[in-house]
Amino acid sequence: MIWRSVVGKLWLTILLLVSVVLFFLTVLLLQFFENFHVGEAENQMKQIALKVSDIVSSSNESKESLLTSSEIVDSHSARAVIIGNDSYWVSPNENNLPKLPKRFFEKDDTLSRAQTLKGNNYVVKQGDFPIKVNGVVSHSRMMVVGVPIKFSNGHHGAVYVFQSLDVIQDTTNNAKKLIYISAFIAIILTTFFAFFLSTRITAPLRSMREAALQVSQGKFDTEVPVLTKDEIGELGTTFNRMAGQLKQNLTALNQEKEQLSGILESMADGVMTFDREGQLLILNPPAKRFLHAWRYEDGEGPAPDQKIPEPVQALFHTAVTTEKKDVAEVSYQGRSWVIVMTPLYDQAVVRGAVAVLRDMTEERQLDQLRKGFIANVSHELRTPIAMLQGYSEAIVDDVAETAEDKKEMAKIIYDESQRMGRLVNELLDLARLEAGHFQLNQTEVELGDFFMKAVHKFKTLAKEENILLTLNGPEHPESTLTFDPDRIEQVITNLVDNAIRHTSKNGTVTVDVEENENGVVVKVHDTGSGIAQEDLPFVFERFYKADKARTRGKSGTGLGLAIARNIVEAHEGKIIVNSKMGEGTTFTFFLPRKMKKPATI
Template sequence: MMFWKSVVGKLWFTIILLVSVVLFVLTILLLQFFENFHVTQAEQQLTKLADKVAAIMENYEDRTAALSTAWEIVDVYSTRVAIIGDETNYWYSPNDDKLSNLPVEMFKNDEKLSKVFTEKQTIVKQGDFPVKQNGEEIHNEILVVGVPMSLFTNENGAVFLYQSLDVVERTTTQARNIIYISAGIAIVLTTIFAFFLSTRITAPLRKMREAVFQVAKGEFETKVPSVSNDEIGELAAAFNRMGRQLNDYITALNQEKEQLSSVLSSMADGVITFDRKGEMLVTNPPAERFIQAWYYEQGMNDDEKAELPEDIQELFQKVVTFEREQMTEVAVQGRNWVIVMTPLYDQAYVRGAVAVLRDMTEERRLDKLRKDFIANVSHELRTPIAMLQGYSEAIVDDIAATEEEKKEISQIIYDESLRMGRLVNELLDLARMEAGHIELRESSVYLAEFTERVFRKFQGLAKERGVDLNLSNVEEGEELFIDADRIEQVLTNLIDNAVRHTQEGGSVSLTIQSVEAGVKFDVKDTGSGIPEEDLPFVFERFYKADKARTRGRSGTGLGLAIAKNIVEAHDGYISVHSKLNEGTTFSFFIPRKEQI
């Protein structure tokens, strides 16, 4: 910091300026006083001296003695005298070459000095007269005093005393020098006093300035030492109190900020706050994912500032205009977001808004699944119920004439009732599994014997459809801790689907691979395969990839969903790989568990 901008510099400059102004005014007044005083004193002195010389010249009969006395008196006062008796008689005091004689004609011809002769007045004149001083002709400031005198019979006589004003000038110069020296001493003393005063006043202020800088850097525990009981000491104490209160406030704000940040970060819903101009201020992770998805959909980079969707902008304008809560729904990257925006108030004015974004994709999906489930269940139940109703009416109305027809109708009614029973049981099983109420009766099972028994169940069906069955089994004695009935249900479902969707001459194989972590089962067929767009949905309830399958070949559409829940209940996973017209492979993995 420059010296002139500091408190010390300003204080020093102020005191110096004040002292300088006072000394300047005092110098002018003193010089004027000294000059006027000396001139006035000289006038009075010369006037008295002239009167005395005139009296001597008028009263003394001995002219020589009178002149001698006059010269002695004049010489005491270091002045010159010109005594003019008449036109021809005039006398000058002895010349010491310090100041030459003034011509008599000058006294008579001067407009002012001539009044001594004409008007019989005492005349005082200060002016610049050409005289010789030390042998040189100079124009010097001279004071002339003229007194009328009556000598002999001539009444036009006069005594003129004149003196150089160099004495006044010398006195003024000496006074000026004294004032200059005094001013210098005063400035030095003032500087010492200013710097001494600054150490008493500005030193605590400098410490307080350093403390302010520390507080500005975030060190709110900084304190200023209070060493006095004056205003500066009170200021230091007030600063320390302010620092403590500020530290408490900052701590409280940080705690509130951390709590708010934790709440926002832990929220499943996205939160965005806007200012009055609609610019985003605060976002949490779900909101940031929404914004990133929007930028990606618009083909923008993270560094590019992009406006939010028009629906949100319009919603913000409505909130600011109507000052009440508004809601809308936006679709971004295939996900549905419901946005509820509420105004934020600064006393009576709207200063912005806060938007809560909820990802409703899963809710919408579940709602669609619920509707599809109801539609599928209704469809699956409608057909057997209609057949039961139709064939029952045929029996009641005696449409079946022979016993064979009645037995055939009864068999159909029985098969459809079994179909309805299976559908209801599978729905109940699936509901319990999805609710987490599945109970596993686990035990140690020999895999070779277990898989051979399951595989033999399909020998007849495979032979009837002309499909070749292949089993790649594990070594004898290989064990796995599982619920045998549930895993058999999974294998039965997968093998049955593979056999039913494999054309004559194709093959279905079951491969079992044992590893340290568990056992992997692969059911592979050479059937028609599953379209690529249907693969993500094969484990959904009632989903059927082959939309053209006949009722005789189709199941309930719940088998794969049940298989998936059974495998996951064993802490495993299931997947599918397929290409159209190249076959399908269902794989599931069951981890090893310690026997309880």
């Protein structure tokens, strides 16, 4: 509606303001004109009365003077009365006015004083006068003006001129009509002028309103046309400057938001932010994986992202309540998470909290491996050292009586020293491999002879354990491949030795060699007890043994698979393991035909 718009309000305000002013002005003008006409009538009747007094007093009350006086009074629709001590005269023409008797003037306190006045002084009285004519009382609204007169005989009297107030009222009414018409015309003109003015003033405001709507819709290039240099023009200029600044600020804000989003997406740590009520606002992919693991473990299923684990809720309430950072560690699906909850502030008021989740699984595993490494090395060295010390003391103390006993003890000492040497050498090899200080001696090797020699040396061991050892392939024995034969033979030795040691009697160990255009795939399969699923990711770690009883007393160091992985990866290959409990294990490694980088690691 127009009344709710600025145009309507401004129009109505101007119209009401002008109407109020015109109202008071009309009232004042009406009062002024009414008083003015009454005053004019009073002054006119005074002048008539003075003129009649002069005419009558100068002509000794002749008939001509009375006739002249009557004509003068009649021309102004009035009547005149001349009163002396013994005389009384009233103008003959009534002019719709009553004939006032002498006693009317003599009994009135105001009018009776006219005979005692001197000079141009006069008395006046107006109102509703009761007149009794023939026993009937009637009321007449009149104005009576009285002036003194001095007759030729020296007597004093008074001349009274009276006129109906209706005549004065008619003149006043005509003036009122003129004022009313003028006021009405002024209201009409004010209405059109106010509408024109309000429309003209608010046109730039309407343009700014449309521009503001477009800016609110994201169209920040919208500008308001500035046509004037007044306050509205300055407002339009300021609006255009504000829109430009707003565009710059939003662009910068979007860039910062995208940058922050990119940082959060690329972070390895999980991030979750909460508002004051604990509602989840932002989370990045690692945090989503954390929530997914928690839901899966607790059987929550695909719950909404707003639901969070109880430990996280407890951390949030502690951080918000105490306004201090809080730390906790939780485990879901075999992974360890350290959660650091820090309150967020809006100046001095806590407005929420941010949680940083770090996956500490690898750190915990590495810590366990470090401890295990120390324990394993200590264990592996303690046994041979203890045996070396014991048998050495036996020889020194002549416990061995015969030469055969001494020879047997010496052989045990030699075997244990060999075992310690192998352990130290393997540790050194592994350290050089992992440090990248190892040179591969690559040559072109014929595959048939190489794999035949590498596998054949285990025939005797397999026969002793009553295990069937089989080599399948390669399909083309004369084909060649470039690699370090000593190191690849070390890999095959570790894999086949492990397979034989972990396979029960009457079992089988199979070595399959397959060629393709990209390289060679070697599979070592056994029918042993297999490896548990939870142990598969760690079999290539140093000193890792899924089941200490699986070695069956054999002298494994726990470093063979770690060395094998590093050698294969040094050839830019890949090694994997597949296993099922009770069915057996298969180790598969791939050697490419061409290496992309120099053969130095």
